[in-house]
Amino acid sequence: MTPLARKRLGKILLNTAGVLVFLYAVFPVYWMVATGFKENDQIFTTEFIPFPTHFTFDHFERVLTEGVANNSIWLYMRNSAIVALGTVLIGSAFALLSATAIARFRFKGRGVFLVVLLIVQMLPAEGLLIPLYMMVKRVGLGDNFIGLIITQVALTLPFGVWMLRTFVAAVPKSLEEAAWIDGAGRMQAFWRVLFPLVAPGLVATSIFSFITAWNDLVFALYLMSESEGYTMPVALQYFFGQKGVDWGAIMAGSTLMTIPVVVFFLLVQRRMVSGLVAGAVKG
Amino acid sequence: MTTANPTTVARDGGSSPGPGHRRRKETGRARASGLPAWSIPYVLLVPGLLVIAGLLLYPMFQLAVMAFQKVGLAQIRGTRPAEWVGLENFEKILANDIFWSALRNTVAFAFVAVSLTLVVGTAVGVLLHRLGRRMSLFVVIGCMFAWAVPPVAQGVIWRSLFDAEAGIVNWALDLLPDWLAAPPDGQSSWVGTPWLNDTLPLYIALVVCVVWAGFPFIAVSVLAGLKGIPAELYEAARVDGSGAWRTFTKITLPMLKPVFAVLTVLSIIWDFKVFSQLYVLMNGPTNRDGFNLSMYAVAEAFKPPQKLGSGAAISVVLTIILLVITVVYVRQIVKQEEM
Numbered sequence: 001m002t003p004l005a006r007k008r009l010g011k012i013l014l015n016t017a018g019v020l021v022f023l024y025a026v027f028p029v030y031w032m033v034a035t036g037f038k039e040n041d042q043i044f045t046t047e048f049i050p051f052p053t054h055f056t057f058d059h060f061e062r063v064l065t066e067g068v069a070n071n072s073i074w075l076y077m078r079n080s081a082i083v084a085l086g087t088v089l090i091g092s093a094f095a096l097l098s099a100t101a102i103a104r105f106r107f108k109g110r111g112v113f114l115v116v117l118l119i120v121q122m123l124p125a126e127g128l129l130i131p132l133y134m135m136v137k138r139v140g141l142g143d144n145f146i147g148l149i150i151t152q153v154a155l156t157l158p159f160g161v162w163m164l165r166t167f168v169a170a171v172p173k174s175l176e177e178a179a180w181i182d183g184a185g186r187m188q189a190f191w192r193v194l195f196p197l198v199a200p201g202l203v204a205t206s207i208f209s210f211i212t213a214w215n216d217l218v219f220a221l222y223l224m225s226e227s228e229g230y231t232m233p234v235a236l237q238y239f240f241g242q243k244g245v246d247w248g249a250i251m252a253g254s255t256l257m258t259i260p261v262v263v264f265f266l267l268v269q270r271r272m273v274s275g276l277v278a279g280a281v282k283g
Numbered sequence: 284m285t286t287a288n289p290t291t292v293a294r295d296g297g298s299s300p301g302p303g304h305r306r307r308k309e310t311g312r313a314r315a316s317g318l319p320a321w322s323i324p325y326v327l328l329v330p331g332l333l334v335i336a337g338l339l340l341y342p343m344f345q346l347a348v349m350a351f352q353k354v355g356l357a358q359i360r361g362t363r364p365a366e367w368v369g370l371e372n373f374e375k376i377l378a379n380d381i382f383w384s385a386l387r388n389t390v391a392f393a394f395v396a397v398s399l400t401l402v403v404g405t406a407v408g409v410l411l412h413r414l415g416r417r418m419s420l421f422v423v424i425g426c427m428f429a430w431a432v433p434p435v436a437q438g439v440i441w442r443s444l445f446d447a448e449a450g451i452v453n454w455a456l457d458l459l460p461d462w463l464a465a466p467p468d469g470q471s472s473w474v475g476t477p478w479l480n481d482t483l484p485l486y487i488a489l490v491v492c493v494v495w496a497g498f499p500f501i502a503v504s505v506l507a508g509l510k511g512i513p514a515e516l517y518e519a520a521r522v523d524g525s526g527a528w529r530t531f532t533k534i535t536l537p538m539l540k541p542v543f544a545v546l547t548v549l550s551i552i553w554d555f556k557v558f559s560q561l562y563v564l565m566n567g568p569t570n571r572d573g574f575n576l577s578m579y580a581v582a583e584a585f586k587p588p589q590k591l592g593s594g595a596a597i598s599v600v601l602t603i604i605l606l607v608i609t610v611v612y613v614r615q616i617v618k619q620e621e622m
Contacts, residue, residue, distance in 0.1 A: 101325075
């Protein structure tokens with residue numbers, strides 16, 4: 001083989017491998033969406049039917065109109081949205097204040113605080129569930145969205161602060177100082193100068209919190225005992241039902257739950273990687 | 284080099300002038316907000332500290348306390364105070380076979396899943412680095428989909444793929460020649476093989492699911508690391524006549540060592556406490572032999588009759604294991620960040 005031919009063959013092999021990896025990653029997601037659009041006789045078969053040849057909206061329609069566990073699926077979507085947005089609002093405000101403190105000031109205990117942030121974000125949520133469940137019940141917030149939101153804020157805050165601090169640090173301090181010289185107070189400089197400049201970072205942390213709270217199964221499962229308070233991940237379990245599995249409906253429901261996450265995720269994944277791996281990836 | 288890497292951009296912004304220079308400026312501005320300058324960071328930290336101390340650290344303490352108490356329905360309602368039982372919860376747990384099978388499941392699963400995720404993720408990362416720019420982007424976007432799917436939906440997807448009757452896994456295994464994948468129990472076809480009822484096949488399904496969802500993070504991180512290795516090193520290796528494998532083991536791996544350290548520890552932590560996917564695949568806490576420590580703790584605490592004390596004891600064991608692993612992660616990060 002000539003060197004040129006070998007080079008070309010190598011390129012073909014590499015690209016084939018790339019396509020295979022793409023298919024490996026995407027196929028299960030595609031299968032979820034495709035099954036939602038298949039008619040039942042194409043779902044419940046031992047054959048492999050790659051595309052829904054009889055395309056139907058029945059499952060989506062059924063899921064959206066009939067619902068599950070005595071409630072419409074819109075209620076579960078709404079519940080998930082309430083919890084996720086509540087977590088975002090409270091969590092982002094708190095995260096911005098903490099991140100500003102860390103990135104803008106050197107103070108006693110700063111290093112300790114950073115290390116605590118790193119440690120607590122690794123704690124098992126399932127372990128924290130037990131004491132938090134007790135606390136939430138004791139203060140009368142069981143079956144209340146506030147109780148669920150508070151726990152989600154706690155779980156997302158450490159990583160939110162960790163992520164946001166780099167955004168605050170990236171805003172040159174001289175900009176704020178210039179505002180002070182022009183007579184703005186510290187708060188004014190904060191609102192007029194720092195806040196708009198860290199807005200993209202705030203969006204990134206908000207999306208991270210949103211996704212975490214939206215995806216949570218275990219807290220929603222045990223803090224909300226009434227079906228009116230179920231979130232999407234909890235409600236999905238009820239699709240599996242007693243009388244055999246209605247795959248069309250489950251896939252339609254899962255797809256509906258996944259769409260917002262995928263959209264948001266694509267916007268912030270880089271930030272999440274750099275936050276977790278921190279300096280390790282530095283060139 | 285810096286433009287190729289999102290991390291570097293963020294981190295370079297973090298470098299600050301000397302502390303002395305900074306402090307002088309702040310005292311000069313102290314009166315503007317009516318607070319002494321030294322207190323401002325602490326004031327800013329109050330909400331965050333309250334949440335972390337009140338909702339993470341205090342519950343950790345509570346968890347440890349509850350592990351030595353009997354906490355049932357009456358204590359949850361607050362009608363009776365919790366009763367101290369000493370080491371009873373731990374003794375009961377350790378005497379229970381389910382604890383040991385859960386521990387075995389947790390450790391064995393984490394070991395297999397972490398190894399596979401790292402191998403697949405690294406291979407894909409290296410592949411991405413060698414692909415052309417457009418092809419690389421195409422594959423990365425595909426990987427993002429696997430990564431973004433919520434854990435519960437991941438469980439749903441793989442539960443359907445491993446379904447006994449309509450699942451594609453059984454269909455695909457039938458396609459393979461018998462010498463490679465003979466159906467178990469001597470039946471003529473894989474169709475009808477229930478994967479999710481017994482512990483071992485259930486965990487095979489869980490490994491497949493978790494590796495699929497976890498490899499993109501490894502791949503993207505490895506890719507970022509590879510972009511940071513100076514091209515001159517590879518030039519020199521080529522001039523010296525080093526082969527592909529030798530170059531990989533002598534240059535790529537050592538250069539990426541810090542990345543791998545963090546990725547390994549993170550993967551171990553995540554796979555040790557995997558919950559949602561297992562919950563969906565096994566259809567709730569049903570198959571006690573299939574529990575891992577997370578599932579066992581939650582099931583013990585919340586399945587009636589509620590035994591929060593025993594659940595707490597199991598959680599304490601899991602938390603201690605994770606804390607030990609976390610220390611490695613924290614040390615690695617602290618080493619690389621000048622905090």
